[in-house]
Amino acid sequence: AQTVTQSQPEMSVQEAETVTLSCTYDTSESDYYLFWYKQPPSRQMILVIRQEAYKQQNATENRFSVNFQKAAKSFSLKISDSQLGDAAMYFCACPGGNNDMRFGAGTRLTVKP
Amino acid sequence: SQTIHQWPATLVQPVGSPLSLECTVEGTSNPNLYWYRQAAGRGLQLLFYSVGIGQISSEVPQNLSASRPQDRQFILSSKKLLLSDSGFYLCALRRGPKNTEAFFGQGTRLTVV
Numbered sequence: 759a760q761t762v763t764q765s766q767p768e769m770s771v772q773e774a775e776t777v778t779l780s781c782t783y784d785t786s787e788s789d790y791y792l793f794w795y796k797q798p799p800s801r802q803m804i805l806v807i808r809q810e811a812y813k814q815q816n817a818t819e820n821r822f823s824v825n826f827q828k829a830a831k832s833f834s835l836k837i838s839d840s841q842l843g844d845a846a847m848y849f850c851a852c853p854g855g856n857n858d859m860r861f862g863a864g865t866r867l868t869v870k871p
Numbered sequence: 872s873q874t875i876h877q878w879p880a881t882l883v884q885p886v887g888s889p890l891s892l893e894c895t896v897e898g899t900s901n902p903n904l905y906w907y908r909q910a911a912g913r914g915l916q917l918l919f920y921s922v923g924i925g926q927i928s929s930e931v932p933q934n935l936s937a938s939r940p941q942d943r944q945f946i947l948s949s950k951k952l953l954l955s956d957s958g959f960y961l962c963a964l965r966r967g968p969k970n971t972e973a974f975f976g977q978g979t980r981l982t983v984v
Contacts, residue, residue, distance in 0.1 A: 764914075793972050801909075801959060803975035849915065851973070857903050857922050858930070859965065859973050863914035 762852050764862035771840045772870050778825070779835045779865045781850030787811075790853055792833045794824070795861070797847040806848070809833060837867075845869045873898040877962045877976030884983055890935075890949040892979050894962030897943065902964040904945040905973065906937055909959040921945060957983045 761784045771777035783792065794806040809817045809826050816824050821841075825834045837844055850862040874897040884890060896902055903922050907915040917930045919937035927937050934953050938946045945962060962976040 791972070801978050803961065803963075803973075805972050808972060853965075856928070857965075858917060858920050858928070859905065859963075860917060861907075861915040866912070 762850050762860050762862040764848075764850055764865050766865045767863070768866045768868070770868040770870060771837070771844075773840055773842060775840055776836060776838045777840055777867065779837075779848050779850075779867070781833045781835070781862055783831050783833060783850070783852040785831075785852055785854065787853070787855050792824075792826070793851040794822070794833075794835045795849045795851060796844075797849065797864070798843075799846070803849075807835065840869050842869050842871060873902070873964060873966065873974055875962055875964060875974060875976035877960075877979055879979060880977060881980045882982070884952050884981065886954055886983055887951050890947070890952050890956070890981070892947040892960055892962075892981075894945040894947075894976055895943055896945075896964050899943075899964065899966050901942060902966055904939065905963040905965070906945065906947050907961045907963065909961065909978075911958070915961065919947070952983045954983050957981055 763782045790811045792809045796804045796806050807817050807819045807822050809824050816826050821838045823836045847864045847866050849864045853859045876895045905920045906918040908918055909915050920928050921939040924939055935949050960979045963973040965971050965973050
């Protein structure tokens, strides 16, 4: 089964600054997507960004972008111009070959005004 | 677009009592359905997933079971709750191909007392 590792339990960033959240994964799949989800205090899971593994270009969604290093199986999330509303738990996710989908342990992001 | 209904939102149950959490989906057919549990401040643990009616894959041996009696209905059950069953339970779906993202319900906060 695939594994997803987020090595930063907590991160903080000053408002308007940039922060990078790390994620590494291991999968036996050759064709896959990777995802970052945000979980605010409401606990609703919100998709932030997705990356197609066969695309070399890093995905970007407004202030959110990824640094995808396929050979290293690394998938980090960069948040630019951080806003107070970005404060949340962030989860990295990787689908498996058996229709399962696994998540990392999460990183709690605090944004300081 | 698909909708996921999960209820109840909050539940307090005594140790040893039975449990039934229901998840129903609308707006899609033959989805893959998932139950996750999230302990306080922790990541998402995959409990069960289903690729079709009557098909259940269990990830972790535990006090819980799952059933899928209808295409759009996924039920999480227990005959006798333990204190360790407390947590936040999330139902999720994925449509079609394995590389699609997961969509989540609002979750159920279960407290076993």
